[in-house]
Amino acid sequence: MADGAGSGLRADAERNRLRLLGAAQELFAERGLDVSMRQIALHAGVGEPTLRRRFPTKETLIAAAFQAKITSYAETAEHALREVNPWDGFTSFVRALTAMQLGDRGFADVLTMTFPPSLRAESERRRAYAALSALVTRAQDADALRKDFTPEDVVLILMAHAGVVAGAGPLAPVMSARLVEYFLEAFAAPGARRLPAAPSPAQTYRAMLRLHGGASSSATEPS
Template sequence: MTDRLPHTLRSDARDNRERILDAARAVFAAEGLTVPMREIARRAGVGPATLYRRYPTKEMLVTEAFTDQMRACQSIVDEGLADPDPWHGFCLVIEKICELHARDRGFTAAFMSTFPHAMDFAAIRAYSLTSVAELARRAKDAGRLRPDFVLDDLILMLMANSGIHASSPAARVAASRRFAALTLQAFHTSPASSPLPPAPRLVPGVSTHRRNPTGETDG
């Protein structure tokens, strides 16, 4: 029993970390960065002492949650680059990044505006854009991506994707998937008529959306 205790404690600590970060990302995305730390601890199912022991300040918690988000984004780009079929890899990146942003609900923008000096955003952005540019070049060379595609098209697509408003988080993700499918057909050299994901019911207009503390509207 004594020999197994350290491993058990380490496992519990890992589980607590994941629960805390999962709860933090969900709460920050839905309600903004002003949510009290005690509320995050409650939703994570841990005591406030456990939360503060690992994250003494909210900035430390938000930064780690955001870092995990950036790692997920970079992992998606790396997965796309590793695909032997460059068009398939390009599609994978578009689809997964759109879904990640749909689940994000403004968390990234809120973090960058609240803690502008917490991370080197320029380096993160440069890495992502350089990697996607390389993937786009390969897809063009393979004759699958339209030759007039430029990175500004990707940025425009992500801006549009971030503006999706829906009646529920699930509907927002479903709408994002459909939008990504439509966009990829437009990016293809010869758009195919492959079936689109189901069309969700969207909330018309933005007047019914409450604003979070960052000034952005929530779906």
């Protein structure tokens, strides 16, 4: 009887943990990492003390919430290393990374964080960085990537790309694709590459209105 009761308590605790992680993942994806522990607890339908018993610090909650994505980030970089063409490997990684960011506003911030060595998220982050560094070196050795590019420039890409994620709304995938190709054109060793089609003036106008909170404007919408 006692064993059954203990199993039930463990099951309840695991359900609470998963509910808290789900709430954190949803809010981080929608709003970024500035969401408070209190907001996450409310979203999960539990008290903040319950959240803090499971995750004593926000850092441990972030690490747990993004564990799968950090692992996917590392696997994506290692998969790109297996591309036969070094430039194709590098560009496929950048495109995959920005696609991951499109669906999660907190993702880019997580990639710039370090975690305690005891957390698996930190070992996976280091694994990803090692693969990214190898991708960069390989593409530079093939004279495909400009020599002054560094792995830290990927953070620059994500910081700039975050503006599209936050501001473009439904048009974000279209604007993202064009922005990423501009980046890749700038990073490539000399040689022309074709950009995707630009958004129309009307699409761009609507995205700008959304970025500024949908405020009315006396300007005529471009056709």
